[in-house]
Amino acid sequence: MDYSLVLTHGAGSNRDAPLLQALDSAFQRVGWEVFRINLAFREKRPSGPPFPAEAQRDRDGLHEAVTRARQSGASNIYLGGHSYGGRQCSILASESPDLVSGLLLLSYPLHPPGHPDRLRTAHFPNLHTQSLFVHGSRDPFGSDDELRSALKLIPARTSLVTIEGAGHDLASRSASRLNQVAEEIVASFLEFLR
Numbered sequence: 001m002d003y004s005l006v007l008t009h010g011a012g013s014n015r016d017a018p019l020l021q022a023l024d025s026a027f028q029r030v031g032w033e034v035f036r037i038n039l040a041f042r043e044k045r046p047s048g049p050p051f052p053a054e055a056q057r058d059r060d061g062l063h064e065a066v067t068r069a070r071q072s073g074a075s076n077i078y079l080g081g082h083s084y085g086g087r088q089c090s091i092l093a094s095e096s097p098d099l100v101s102g103l104l105l106l107s108y109p110l111h112p113p114g115h116p117d118r119l120r121t122a123h124f125p126n127l128h129t130q131s132l133f134v135h136g137s138r139d140p141f142g143s144d145d146e147l148r149s150a151l152k153l154i155p156a157r158t159s160l161v162t163i164e165g166a167g168h169d170l171a172s173r174s175a176s177r178l179n180q181v182a183e184e185i186v187a188s189f190l191e192f193l194r
Helices: 018-029 040-044 052-071 084-095 144-151 175-193
Strands: 003-008 033-037 076-082 102-106 131-136 158-163
Touching: 003 018, 003 052, 003 084, 018 033, 018 076, 018 175, 033 052, 040 052, 052 076, 052 084, 076 084, 084 102, 102 175, 131 144, 131 175, 144 158, 158 175
Parallel strands: 003 033, 003 076, 076 102, 102 131, 131 158
Antiparallel strands: none
């Protein structure tokens, strides 16, 4: 396949999160190969949050997954993640700017809920990889305006897609809504890459 996406989960989930499964299917329908992976902290234990001191291991695991995807023969490799996973993808891309062709960042956790003064953007000025951010309009980890302002720190091409009415999970528990959101994300990403 010409296009591959390495896709990972947030802090409270794993590679089988419903959103990731829906995205996997939606990307496969347009001919992409998807590698859904567990981050290192989730491989270590089945539940519980990541440890900040071990975040480098999570990024090392992402790097290894990209290497495996490249060995599968794909010429265009992208990296994506939900929340914490997306943050680790963006940090990895800021450290290794030629690693992937672009980023798909779902519900980027711009700041902890209720703490807009604790921005997670220190690496943004070093992020030279084109990035599509997908955000729920009701996400407590950052408002649309806060995200738009933060994206100005990134010296690469960026875009923001807002899923109206969605929270941090981007979709309700309804399977039909989840599939609809996944299709919207895939269509937006393909349009962004044109």
